[in-house]
Amino acid sequence: MSEYAAPLKDMQFVLRELVGIEQLLSLPGYADFDVEQLSAVLEQAATFAAEVLAPLNRVGDLQGARLENGEVVLPPGWAEAYRRYVADGWNGLASAPDWGGQGLPVLISAMTEEMWNSANMSFSLAPMLTHGATEALQIAASPELQQAYLPHMVRGGWMGTMNLTESQAGSDLAAVRCRAVPQADGTYRITGQKIFITYGDHTLAENIVHLVLARTPTAPAGVKGISLFLVPKFLLKDDGSVGARNDVRCVSLEHKLGIHASPTCVMAYGSQEQGDGAAAGALGWRVGEENRGLETMFIMMNAARFSVGVQGIGIAERAYQRARHYAQDRRQGADAAVRDGESVPIIRHPDVRRMLLTMKATTEAMRSLACVVAVATDLAQAAADSSARERARARAALLIPVVKGWCTESAVAVASLGVQVHGGMGFIEETGAAQHLRDARILPIYEGTTGIQAIDLVGRKILRDGGAAARDLSAEVAQTCADLEAATDPQLRAMALQMGPAIMALDTAVQYVLVNGRKDIRRALAGATPLLKLFGIVAGGWQLCRAALISAQRLTGGHGDDAFYRAKILTARFYADNILCEAASLAHAACAGSDAIVEYADDQV
């Protein structure tokens, strides 16, 4: 049995040495925090993840969520774990103090979210969705709605959901059909069916606040006719407390490959028969302006997409820990370099080491990249001057589809390697490695598939600003590469041999997008996914190279944990020679690889 232990050493390195935390803590809004406090939060979170959430992971997978007599029943232990999660104050960690949140940097909530997901991804989805709904209300709801709902939701006593998808409207939200009919009193009656609603119903919380995309009767067709509505499971009494049941219910649960304990609901709005000419539908309140619901959703979705990327890191870390533990324990075969040797732990075998190092290096690259993006998100709000805020905003906007797309695709690959390290035992469910693969497989799909992230990257993040944010990033990576070239340690100079061509590959692929974006958008989009992966491996490798440069300095300084810093350098070296070296082929696929895609006849694909 492999227990989960949060990777505090690496997180502390990222927090204290990699992301420039001093810069952030010097700003208004964060002046009350210091590094030791933030570090203490991480340690408490590590304990909570290991002691409360991780032990429920397997029972959640085995028993799953069930629909019984119209009620969603969660696995044993869920309710108590959520009660403790709320009681310990984890729900409002990064939320605004105005609504009862603790206002910690997104950086810290990213790290705690990683821990929750490593420990128990199915559980973690519940607060993640609540957080998304909270963000949407903060952005767009009326002061009355905010007052009535946000304090409860930030505390965690009430939870939230996001209701976007309908059976004909998945990636294409223009096809949303749910209806919202205005009533004389300013409320709306919502009717229709939503699918794939995560934690759409359950009894963990006193109330569930559904945010629902729907169309008013006068709405234009397409994306410009979609509004956002707040539809509570229980209506509020005049005193703000929870009252009568609203006309919304879960009518079925999906039977899924993974995250069995996270109820994926089909939600029916307005399913009740209405007598006496009463208006039919669930009672709802509009959030933000009519027909501008998608804009609000998109702002919120940026945060949600980032969180899904972090889920990928969480699963990858857990899969890596489990595989490493097994490889240290399992003895098979002798060391290849020892004649007639005894059998050794399989971690001694070069191919097993390759798999484990691939898992480790990828996970650390993802973590450091996500944390750098988290700090950019913080700076986009808090930086002192507007140009710094704008630059941070553009950096975060550029990299969020990368964090979402690349970290989740990599999470699937890492989880699959985790199965492989276990050999035949990996295919047996009791081992636990297979669950990580099954759970991970949704990550490149929900909150926008990898293909959708890639379109976002190409369209909104590269073409829209003429490649400015991408060039800005590339120039910074080039500076790191120059630092590597100037280093005395030959390991660092060896990394530069891969980083240099990788930057050129990235620049080439971005240029290809800029040229074809004007000329032939299909060719630009045909290369979007390899471009996204290229961005990921370069940006992630950049952080590992920065970590290696810092580690080399520390080793020279002669203070700290030398073995840790030497491993950091070797991890970057491994990454450079085994992962970053893919850059040129990804660029080729993104450019030349697109031709055949466009030229193929539909009926021959």
Added chain:
Amino acid sequence: MSEYAAPLKDMQFVLRELVGIEQLLSLPGYADFDVEQLSAVLEQAATFAAEVLAPLNRVGDLQGARLENGEVVLPPGWAEAYRRYVADGWNGLASAPDWGGQGLPVLISAMTEEMWNSANMSFSLAPMLTHGATEALQIAASPELQQAYLPHMVRGGWMGTMNLTESQAGSDLAAVRCRAVPQADGTYRITGQKIFITYGDHTLAENIVHLVLARTPTAPAGVKGISLFLVPKFLLKDDGSVGARNDVRCVSLEHKLGIHASPTCVMAYGSQEQGDGAAAGALGWRVGEENRGLETMFIMMNAARFSVGVQGIGIAERAYQRARHYAQDRRQGADAAVRDGESVPIIRHPDVRRMLLTMKATTEAMRSLACVVAVATDLAQAAADSSARERARARAALLIPVVKGWCTESAVAVASLGVQVHGGMGFIEETGAAQHLRDARILPIYEGTTGIQAIDLVGRKILRDGGAAARDLSAEVAQTCADLEAATDPQLRAMALQMGPAIMALDTAVQYVLVNGRKDIRRALAGATPLLKLFGIVAGGWQLCRAALISAQRLTGGHGDDAFYRAKILTARFYADNILCEAASLAHAACAGSDAIVEYADDQV
């Protein structure tokens, strides 16, 4: 619901145009067959796969195999399907006519095996294991054992299993502990426990013939003390018919990620209490010489490993068909090149096309490579002169770990893409795409993990002959590359731009293995898996390039299905610019990428 239809068009192309079938059919042993007959067999197999096996795939996944009162119960329909499989004569397709087989080329059985696995992988494992056991008996059993067992097993009335693994002996068979004690009458008593025994028990067949690795009391330690034994579920009466139960039973079934309907058994030998001083253990007969059981197993395993590679092709083809069907059907979003367009089938979207073409090109590359290897296997037996036989044998030996390792790793990747094409629906079990991923995931593990295949490639297939077979292959690929360079069609010349560097990459990585094999075996082995993948993409790409050259000729000739031939050329072009282009980075990983793997401290991995 996506139905399975065997890819007869591509198979016919491979059969008639790619593999040089005339050469094979001109040889003694095959002179009775002609291409039309072989082609008719494929058509009949396609019908059987679609009508009998495919309809049972989902019920098999849902209900799985169960152990009830000590008996393995298979899903509804299994028994009748197997009865028809035997009655229609599919079991002995490629077996020796001496034992009642039809003696068809391995090429044809490879294609039918692909179909069985596309239709229903769990079912297909039963005859696959029987075939493996049949091979072992043909190689090494005494004439008496052959006479008693082979006719039944070739017909399919009796089935076979392979019992290698024990809990402490997975990849490392040196650790086998099962005991075989010789009796005065020449038989043995077998005791011990085997795990992961596919179709270890069931009632499909009148008898089950277990081939079991065990040690005699005087056996030396390690791999040189393992013998092979035949242990029937039911002992034979004097007249050769099925008699009393032997002391072997299935004591539990594994709960697995996939292939739910294929019972994976823990088998106990000699579990019965013995009174009155009777010898304990299951009654067994030695197959081949004492202490040389592994040699027999290895000969047989080559065939089994090839078959597992073919399973990968089957799953990949099925996943591709399902995804293509969905993409043709599902409408989401407008064409990116059309302003305010209607929603279109998602197959119009460039990124979905990229996924589908990756699935298609990979699957066709795998199929054509496996079929070329199948013909080499046939020629290794049947070619007229000994040098031709030896060359074919060396080619097949070199490529079998590649077919096993690369086709199975690629099958997982293709099945995962199949899930991705479906978006959220892919994560829902009812859709069927997730089952292919779950089923596929065992393929890179059983019959020797990818890491084991890579060690086989490096150790037995490259180092042992000083790289001769690898150089022989590389020279042939270079000839195809020269043909591409000389072509008039610019598409073909574009492929050469990728194939040329890919050959150099392969040669470099092989040279690295040859140098380090002598100097530092750990460094050679650390690069073994990327080298195997490099071999796969080059050898598979080679076949697609050959197919493109043939297709260009046919198009010039102006006869045949032009759309098919043009698609063949585009598929090769897509492969060259999106997959073959990975060659350089794989070679870099196989060489430079090994350094960090060796240098890492165990406690920092």
